[in-house]
Amino acid sequence: MDDQDFDQQGSERAAVLAAATRARLAAAVLAATPRGRKDAAILAMADALDKHAAQVLEANAADVERARGDGTDPALVDRLTLTTERIGDIAAALRQVADLPDPVGQVVRGSTLANGLELRQVRVPLGVVGIIYEARPNVTVDAAGLCLKSGNAVLLRGSSSAQASNTALVSVMTDALVGCGLPPEAIQLVPGTSHESVSYLMTARGLVDVLIPRGGAGLIRSVVQGSTVPVIETGVGNCHVYVDAAADVTKAVAILVNSKAQRTSVCNAAETFLVHAGIAEAFLPAALAALADAGVTVHGDERVQRFATAAGTAFAPVTEQDWLAEYYSLDIAAGVVDSLDDALAHIRRYGTGHTEAIVTDSAQAARRFVAGVDAAAVMVNASTRFTDGAEFGFGAEIGISTQKLHARGPMGLTELTSTTYVVTGDGHIRS
Amino acid sequence: MDDQDFDQQGSERAAVLAAATRARLAAAVLAATPRGRKDAAILAMADALDKHAAQVLEANAADVERARGDGTDPALVDRLTLTTERIGDIAAALRQVADLPDPVGQVVRGSTLANGLELRQVRVPLGVVGIIYEARPNVTVDAAGLCLKSGNAVLLRGSSSAQASNTALVSVMTDALVGCGLPPEAIQLVPGTSHESVSYLMTARGLVDVLIPRGGAGLIRSVVQGSTVPVIETGVGNCHVYVDAAADVTKAVAILVNSKAQRTSVCNAAETFLVHAGIAEAFLPAALAALADAGVTVHGDERVQRFATAAGTAFAPVTEQDWLAEYYSLDIAAGVVDSLDDALAHIRRYGTGHTEAIVTDSAQAARRFVAGVDAAAVMVNASTRFTDGAEFGFGAEIGISTQKLHARGPMGLTELTSTTYVVTGDGHIRS
Numbered sequence: 033m034d035d036q037d038f039d040q041q042g043s044e045r046a047a048v049l050a051a052a053t054r055a056r057l058a059a060a061v062l063a064a065t066p067r068g069r070k071d072a073a074i075l076a077m078a079d080a081l082d083k084h085a086a087q088v089l090e091a092n093a094a095d096v097e098r099a100r101g102d103g104t105d106p107a108l109v110d111r112l113t114l115t116t117e118r119i120g121d122i123a124a125a126l127r128q129v130a131d132l133p134d135p136v137g138q139v140v141r142g143s144t145l146a147n148g149l150e151l152r153q154v155r156v157p158l159g160v161v162g163i164i165y166e167a168r169p170n171v172t173v174d175a176a177g178l179c180l181k182s183g184n185a186v187l188l189r190g191s192s193s194a195q196a197s198n199t200a201l202v203s204v205m206t207d208a209l210v211g212c213g214l215p216p217e218a219i220q221l222v223p224g225t226s227h228e229s230v231s232y233l234m235t236a237r238g239l240v241d242v243l244i245p246r247g248g249a250g251l252i253r254s255v256v257q258g259s260t261v262p263v264i265e266t267g268v269g270n271c272h273v274y275v276d277a278a279a280d281v282t283k284a285v286a287i288l289v290n291s292k293a294q295r296t297s298v299c300n301a302a303e304t305f306l307v308h309a310g311i312a313e314a315f316l317p318a319a320l321a322a323l324a325d326a327g328v329t330v331h332g333d334e335r336v337q338r339f340a341t342a343a344g345t346a347f348a349p350v351t352e353q354d355w356l357a358e359y360y361s362l363d364i365a366a367g368v369v370d371s372l373d374d375a376l377a378h379i380r381r382y383g384t385g386h387t388e389a390i391v392t393d394s395a396q397a398a399r400r401f402v403a404g405v406d407a408a409a410v411m412v413n414a415s416t417r418f419t420d421g422a423e424f425g426f427g428a429e430i431g432i433s434t435q436k437l438h439a440r441g442p443m444g445l446t447e448l449t450s451t452t453y454v455v456t457g458d459g460h461i462r463s
Numbered sequence: 464m465d466d467q468d469f470d471q472q473g474s475e476r477a478a479v480l481a482a483a484t485r486a487r488l489a490a491a492v493l494a495a496t497p498r499g500r501k502d503a504a505i506l507a508m509a510d511a512l513d514k515h516a517a518q519v520l521e522a523n524a525a526d527v528e529r530a531r532g533d534g535t536d537p538a539l540v541d542r543l544t545l546t547t548e549r550i551g552d553i554a555a556a557l558r559q560v561a562d563l564p565d566p567v568g569q570v571v572r573g574s575t576l577a578n579g580l581e582l583r584q585v586r587v588p589l590g591v592v593g594i595i596y597e598a599r600p601n602v603t604v605d606a607a608g609l610c611l612k613s614g615n616a617v618l619l620r621g622s623s624s625a626q627a628s629n630t631a632l633v634s635v636m637t638d639a640l641v642g643c644g645l646p647p648e649a650i651q652l653v654p655g656t657s658h659e660s661v662s663y664l665m666t667a668r669g670l671v672d673v674l675i676p677r678g679g680a681g682l683i684r685s686v687v688q689g690s691t692v693p694v695i696e697t698g699v700g701n702c703h704v705y706v707d708a709a710a711d712v713t714k715a716v717a718i719l720v721n722s723k724a725q726r727t728s729v730c731n732a733a734e735t736f737l738v739h740a741g742i743a744e745a746f747l748p749a750a751l752a753a754l755a756d757a758g759v760t761v762h763g764d765e766r767v768q769r770f771a772t773a774a775g776t777a778f779a780p781v782t783e784q785d786w787l788a789e790y791y792s793l794d795i796a797a798g799v800v801d802s803l804d805d806a807l808a809h810i811r812r813y814g815t816g817h818t819e820a821i822v823t824d825s826a827q828a829a830r831r832f833v834a835g836v837d838a839a840a841v842m843v844n845a846s847t848r849f850t851d852g853a854e855f856g857f858g859a860e861i862g863i864s865t866q867k868l869h870a871r872g873p874m875g876l877t878e879l880t881s882t883t884y885v886v887t888g889d890g891h892i893r894s
Contacts (some may be wrong), residue, residue: 060811063837064834064835088509104691143856146856147853149849151856158868159837159867165564241867241868242867244867257600257669264868280890283890286890286892287890287891290892291892294892380491402496402619402885403494404491404495404726406494406883407883408588408884409884409886410883411886412886412887413889413890414580414886414891415891415892415893417892417893418580418888418891418893419884423893424576424582425577436868437672437673437693437869440881440882440884441882441883441884450867450871452593452837452838452839452840452841452872453839453872453873454833454843455840455841455842455843455845455849456829456843456844457849458714458844459714459717459845460844460845461698461717461721461845461848462721462725462849462854
């Protein structure tokens with residue numbers, strides 16, 4: 033590293049910490065801002081996006097052109113691309129956030145103690161939230177809206193490939209904030225696009241209250257390992273569908289195909305199914321045919337392969353890698369198990385704690401499965417695809433936590449808050 | 464490092480990870496164990512401690528003798544020392560834990576969604592909890608009881624100076640577990656007493672769900688910085704008492720003296736007081752006299768010094784180090800501020816987010832103070848000493864969290880749990 037690099041890194045670090053410090057000051061203002069003013073700002077941000085769509089689209093076109101020139105995967109280019117319609121959808125989502133109840137100030141519990149002290153546990157914002165994400169400009173606006181509504185300042189670290197789009201979006205949003213008398217530092221892009229600039233954010237303990245990485249498993253792992261700021265892990269999903277001996281075959285086939293194929297690029301899609309040996313003969317021929325119709329490749333164990341051969345459907349042999357895989361594609365690993373306990377043991381070994389499903393008409397089997405899996409969500413006779421903030425009625429979602437501390441499962445506005453105890457007395461002292 | 468060291472470290476690491484793996488298996492059993500069996504085991508542990516007190520005292524005597532021989536501070540030796548009476552108190556505390564409600568299985572929220580899916584968010588144990596603490600054998604039993612009650616397996620890493628005591632206590636408790644048909648691996652000491660054995664625990668991500676350090680600021684900082692396992696920070700407290708212009712002077716003096724001097728070695732003791740200039744003349748002479756009577760040394764700013772000189776009470780000049788200090792002694796930093804906003808700015812700069820108190824008869828000042836400080840607990844006209852699980856009516860406390868994620872303030876049994884969403888349908892698929 034020559035001197036110039038060193039200077040550049042030093043100043044980039046200083047810029048990141050300065051941004052975080054400004055965010056802290058903005059957070060103190062937001063914490064004391066009542067719902068009406070926050071909602072007005074969110075609605076103004078939505079209107080500004082509609083009004084300045086042309087400016088955003090121009091910036092986005094530059095990002096898209098560069099990505100195409102770099103030979104980026106067309107699916108990623110599609111995620112990066114904004115259109116007038118997509119900007120309209122993003123603005124509409126902001127208006128929905130404005131409509132949601134404000135978690136800040138909610139009294140979680142309260143009582144009057146024996147000595148007359150009044151105890152209230154009240155929801156407060158977390159403070160400064162860092163979001164680290166990939167080339168999806170919609171996340172820039174979604175995260176900003178959710179953080180503002182919950183009284184948090186946000187530091188956004190998107191992909192450098194979306195830098196022009198993100199800059200334009202944040203500029204439009206902060207102009208709207210200023211117009212509503214709120215500090216523009218409440219919504220900031222993290223300065224710099226180097227790998228180091230992320231690490232400065234990840235180690236800004238005391239300035240940043242929480243980091244939420246949104247993206248693939250690699251991104252999340254690197255944030256978890258490199259951060260001294262607390263991290264909420266999101267969205268790694270190796271989800272299983274277990275078809276119990278007492279399953280209704282028709283429902284089981286429908287749930288399996290829906291869990292796998294309704295949308296493949298999402299963390300709540302199923303990546304493995306396990307079927308009880310006692311129902312394999314009734315279930316597998318129908319299931320393999322339905323999966324084949326949906327274009328799904330089955331990576332089966334020996335017993336599954338035998339049924340696939342008999343049914344004349346294509347298959348691949350399953351490997352250890354398949355049991356571990358989050359395919360995010362039209363592939364599924366498949367095995368026959370001899371008992372519900374064997375299914376639970378398999379899930380304990382390979383599951384990532386996201387969503388596990390059982391299909392059964394046995395109340396006892398359902399009860400044992402629910403008690404035996406350790407996951408953010410357990411589905412009984414329902415598709416794994418239902419693990420979702422909007423489906424759960426939370427109105428919006430900042431991610432799906434697959435860890436156990438603070439938040440587990442879909443995270444809405446409530447999960448972007450902490451609490452404080454307010455204790456009111458009349459000169460009370462402890463004896 | 465020679466080969467022998469390497470082998471020894473490798474085998475110590477393997478031993479720690481093996482203990483954590485056994486804890487995970489035990490945690491799966493505990494998660495499915497109903498309250499009645501857990502309570503029976505906790506009561507059996509209490510009875511066993513009473514019955515085998517002699518065995519524990521013998522082990523403890525060896526630790527105490529060694530500590531004295533090493534020239535350990537008498538206050539630390541006192542904390543390390545067990546007596547028949549103290550063992551009786553520890554057993555009684557276990558019986559109180561058995562009496563508390565079981566958080567596991569509580570339904571946090573639930574609803575039937577528009578499509579008929581039944582959604583329930585249910586409390587579940589965290590899994591494996593690691594406790595890292597100093598030479599206080601009572602923590603060994605307290606933590607084991609609270610973790611067992613909340614369905615968690617516990618890995619205990621106490622100080623090597625309490626190793627014989629802790630080994631005896633865990634042996635007595637695990638014998639009781641076995642007698643109740645529960646796995647002894649639910650309560651384990653972390654193997655090894657080297658510095659490295661702690662680091663193996665701190666990096667056992669995936670095997671250990673959370674670490675809770677209990678002890679001084681140095682211990683907590685090293686765990687926070689060295690862990691990849693999520694950590695709940697506890698108990699660092701630079702607590703302030705702000706005496707507002709509209710304070711009742713008599714109540715303010717009583718609250719200040721109680722906050723500082725009722726017990727000094729605890730994290731909820733006050734370390735600084737700030738007084739509004741408008742009431743300094745009425746408040747300070749009485750306050751300085753009362754603090755002097757209680758044996759407290761005041762480290763005052765210039766204006767405080769002037770009043771102390773006039774009143775003839777001793778003082779020391781305040782330094783930057785004093786504003787930052789957690790004295791844990793009969794010392795307090797003191798300053799006069801010109802406004803409530805100046806008090807808030809001081810607290811934002813030096814506070815550790817534990818407990819901040821205001822004494823005022825002004826509803827408006829109280830409201831502004833509560834909104835303006837960022838702490839686990841805010842006291843209005845009450846002593847800082849009330850931030851405590853027992854005082855709050857939680858029945859027991861594993862520590863006081865000074866962080867914002869997962870738990871903030873006194874942590875009881877509820878804070879030792881996570882949740883899972885159980886979603887029940889009848890063949891529901893997503894369209």
